[in-house]
Amino acid sequence: MSIIKVENLVKIYNSGAVPVTAVDGINVEFEKGEFTSIVGPSGCGKTTFLNMLGGLDEPSKGRIVIDSIDISKLKSKQLIDFRLHNIGFVFQAFNLIPVLTVKENIEFIMQLQGISAEEREKRVDVLLEQVGLLDRKNDRPNKLSGGQQQRVAVARALAAKPKFILADEPTANLDSKSTENLLDIMLKLNKTEETTFIFATHDNRVMKKARRLLVLEDGKIIKDEK
Amino acid sequence: MLSRIAWKNIWRNKLRSGIIITSISLGLFGGVFAIAFMNGMANQMINDLINLELANIQLHNPQFLLNDETIYTIENPEKKIERIKKIEQVKSVSSRTVRMGMASSSSTGKGVRINGINPEIEKQTTELSDKIIEGSFLEDERKNQIVVGEKLVKELKLKLNSKVILTLQTIDNNITYAAFRITGIFKTQNTMFDESNVFVRDKELKEIVHLRENRTNEIVVALSDNDFTKQVKSKLINEFEKEIHNEKLIVRTWDEINPSVKMIQQMSLQFSFIFVIIILVALSFGITNTMLMVVMERVRELGMLMAVGMNKIKLAGMIFFETLYLSLTGAFAGMIISVGAISIAAKTGIDLSPIAEGFNAYGYSSIIYPEIDTAFYFYVMFFVVITAFLASVYPARKALKFNPAEAVRTEA
Numbered sequence: 272m273s274i275i276k277v278e279n280l281v282k283i284y285n286s287g288a289v290p291v292t293a294v295d296g297i298n299v300e301f302e303k304g305e306f307t308s309i310v311g312p313s314g315c316g317k318t319t320f321l322n323m324l325g326g327l328d329e330p331s332k333g334r335i336v337i338d339s340i341d342i343s344k345l346k347s348k349q350l351i352d353f354r355l356h357n358i359g360f361v362f363q364a365f366n367l368i369p370v371l372t373v374k375e376n377i378e379f380i381m382q383l384q385g386i387s388a389e390e391r392e393k394r395v396d397v398l399l400e401q402v403g404l405l406d407r408k409n410d411r412p413n414k415l416s417g418g419q420q421q422r423v424a425v426a427r428a429l430a431a432k433p434k435f436i437l438a439d440e441p442t443a444n445l446d447s448k449s450t451e452n453l454l455d456i457m458l459k460l461n462k463t464e465e466t467t468f469i470f471a472t473h474d475n476r477v478m479k480k481a482r483r484l485l486v487l488e489d490g491k492i493i494k495d496e497k
Numbered sequence: 498m499l500s501r502i503a504w505k506n507i508w509r510n511k512l513r514s515g516i517i518i519t520s521i522s523l524g525l526f527g528g529v530f531a532i533a534f535m536n537g538m539a540n541q542m543i544n545d546l547i548n549l550e551l552a553n554i555q556l557h558n559p560q561f562l563l564n565d566e567t568i569y570t571i572e573n574p575e576k577k578i579e580r581i582k583k584i585e586q587v588k589s590v591s592s593r594t595v596r597m598g599m600a601s602s603s604s605t606g607k608g609v610r611i612n613g614i615n616p617e618i619e620k621q622t623t624e625l626s627d628k629i630i631e632g633s634f635l636e637d638e639r640k641n642q643i644v645v646g647e648k649l650v651k652e653l654k655l656k657l658n659s660k661v662i663l664t665l666q667t668i669d670n671n672i673t674y675a676a677f678r679i680t681g682i683f684k685t686q687n688t689m690f691d692e693s694n695v696f697v698r699d700k701e702l703k704e705i706v707h708l709r710e711n712r713t714n715e716i717v718v719a720l721s722d723n724d725f726t727k728q729v730k731s732k733l734i735n736e737f738e739k740e741i742h743n744e745k746l747i748v749r750t751w752d753e754i755n756p757s758v759k760m761i762q763q764m765s766l767q768f769s770f771i772f773v774i775i776i777l778v779a780l781s782f783g784i785t786n787t788m789l790m791v792v793m794e795r796v797r798e799l800g801m802l803m804a805v806g807m808n809k810i811k812l813a814g815m816i817f818f819e820t821l822y823l824s825l826t827g828a829f830a831g832m833i834i835s836v837g838a839i840s841i842a843a844k845t846g847i848d849l850s851p852i853a854e855g856f857n858a859y860g861y862s863s864i865i866y867p868e869i870d871t872a873f874y875f876y877v878m879f880f881v882v883i884t885a886f887l888a889s890v891y892p893a894r895k896a897l898k899f900n901p902a903e904a905v906r907t908e909a
Contacts, residue, residue: 318906327804327902348808355806362905366801370505380805382498431806439906 274434274467275301275324280333282319282490293319295490296333301435304465306458308472308481316490317471318439324469325358325437326350338434355383359428361438365420367412373399373423374408380430398426402456418449422456429460435467442474454480499811503818506791507826514823517787521780521827521881522834528776529835529877532769533867534847539762540868541686543723543751546758548624549685550694551751553726554733556581556716559747565610567596568668570712571746577737581718584732586725589621592713594702598665600645600695602653609649609695611663613702622719625683625696631657632681635698642698643677646691647684657682663695667707675705686863726750773877777884780824784885788820788892799896800904813893820889821882828881832874842867 282294293316301307309317322328323335326342334343337357345353367376374395381391399405402422404415412420421441428436438457442450458480460466470477478484486494507514547553556577560569571577574592581590594613599606616635620626626634635642643661655661656679663675677697685691703710720729733748740746752759792799802812846864 322902325804327900327905351803351806351808354804360801360804360905362801362804364797364905366797366905368502368798370502370509379498379502383805383807383811427805 272303273300274303274338276336277324278334278336280320280323280335281331282316282323282328283331292490294323294330297490297492299485299492299495301467301469303434303467304461305483306461306468306481307483307485308470308478309485309487310472310478311487313473315487317487319490320487321437321439321469321471325360326354355380355431357434359431359433359436361421361424361428361436361441363440363443365412365417365424365444367420367423367427369412372409372411373404373415376412376423377427377430380427384431394430395426398429401429401460402426416449418445418452421445421449421453425453425457425460429464429466435469438468438470438472440472440474441470442472442477447476450474450476499815500818500822503815504822506815506819507823510791513787513790514826517783517823518827518830520783521824522829522831524776524780525773525828525831525877525881526834526838528773529831529869529873530838530842530867532772532873533835533839533842533869534865535765535769536869537843537865537867539758539765541866543758543762545686546755547723547751549628549687550623550625550690551754552622552717552719553723554718554720554730554748554750555754556718556733556737556746556748557714559744561595561714562747565595565597567594567666567706567708567714570708570714571716573711574713574716575711577716580736581716581733584729584736586720586722586729587718588721589618589719591615591618591622591717591719592699593619593715593717594699594706594708595714596665596702596706598663600649600653601662601664602655602659604654605652606664607649607652607692609663609693611665611702612694612696613699614696615699616696619696622717625685628683628685629681630684632679634681634683635696637680639678639680641675641677641701642680644681644683644696645679646688646694647682648688648692649695650679650682652692655679661695663697663705665706667705669707673705675701726752769873770876773880777880780827781884781888784820784824784888785891787823788816788889789895791819792816792892792896796899796904796907800899800901800907803899803901804905809897812896813889816893816896817886817889820892821885824881824885824888825878828878832877835869836874839867839869 277297277299280294280297284291284293297320309320311317319328323330330343334341342350342353371379377395377398378391381394395408396405399408402425404419404422407415407419412423415423442453445453454477457468461468470481472478482497484496485492556571558569558571578590578592581587591614596611598609598611600609620634630647635644650656653661659679661677661679663677665673667673683691720726727750730748730750734741737746799812843866846866848864850863
């Protein structure tokens, strides 16, 4: 069952002297439980495409329908709320809040969603158990390694119970061991919880683990391998 | 949640937050202390005016006020004084005969207000007797004693026990002279008062100006607390309704008699608020600058918050809370320093003797005891909250303009 449907998506940047087409008429669908890597050379439009999927960037043309909602038609306020309840983000630079503990970083999203303290407490423990960091829940991010911080970021993305998780180069700042570890956790979550992951990556290790590979070039999908 | 994060955030860069908190606290301390100083000066001036010169309320014949003519008197003052004394808040009541005249020595003369008083009752009504620096306050039995201010003594080149000649008009407009011996010299903080007022026994002055015993020019009412002034004035107006209606009597409070002092106090209060606002406006630029640095340093983090679904109100709220905590921490520190410093200075006083000559000429004391109303601290806090809000507007606006997609990829 398709949870994301992308139709004729175009993104043109007009900021410079010459308009730049970053995404050029993408048509694609993502199904629940997919583990997809979007790959391609630098500047091929991976991040732009991912940003539009996440509602962070506005398409110039085309539409993105997530669970029957055309997010390109949502107003700014509605889009923020949509992101909060439907999309999980994992960033290259982890982007944890340094003044909060691991637990608070994960809890934070749930607090934005208005989830009760009791439920948050339970869910934080479950998520930290899943990413193998339950014993570090009261540590600040600066006490953790890069790999551990990215695992916290995954737990934070899952905290909102999103429909899918978008991860932009999640392993770019990690060593091989941490990357393996992170990918194993994500795969496990994908299998056991049916969490949908969509990555934009250069990393061969991620590509190898992916069950679907979308190859982008000049803003177009040139290959869609399952 | 937002407030907790905001509180933690201000301690991320302890040095920077410490500098802005210190500048807020010192700025506010400077402002509050200066205001307490001015307030103390104004209040001392009022207290001196009430305690040494006017008391809280005075009653006159309205005609007397036009030209200080002794002939315009209050009839049967003793009976009126008895009625006034029945009012609960009244501490003491005295009557004075007042005549303008000339005090002369062998070398020079000076125009003065001659106050005929009953020294025993005057002691209960004003504190002038406490300001005697030489001699006594009309205490011995000798006739024709006079108490004069130190400033007048110097101007007339006289000293204690010197003879002074008073030249004045009787109520039937004849010029008369009387010789008095200086048996007391007083010194208040108001040199103008000291050089223009002399005090003699009421009975002797009445004899000199041919004023009948059952007449007086001024009834002076001292209250147990100045806060009762308006209330007692109303009671007096009711009590002497008939006399007031017939224009035989007028009741005036100290601030109606000397409105300039009241005006100084009010101006001081208004200036205090303007002063605090100026300080806070200046500080707000520093706070805005700090918050702008904070926002620009956290572009990626703020981008992440926007990306994951923190709405604009919450994001702006977090920046506002951060600004508020930064400002309030500085303000609390400033208030604590102010309370401590003002409490100490209120006990020890600030001695301005080196420049006291100029101060005394305007009726100010040379030792200032700063004081400030507790409510003022709350007003300051209120202004600080407003300042924090205004100082947070620009940084918050800046943050809200971030594009989350770009912000999350910004280099830290």
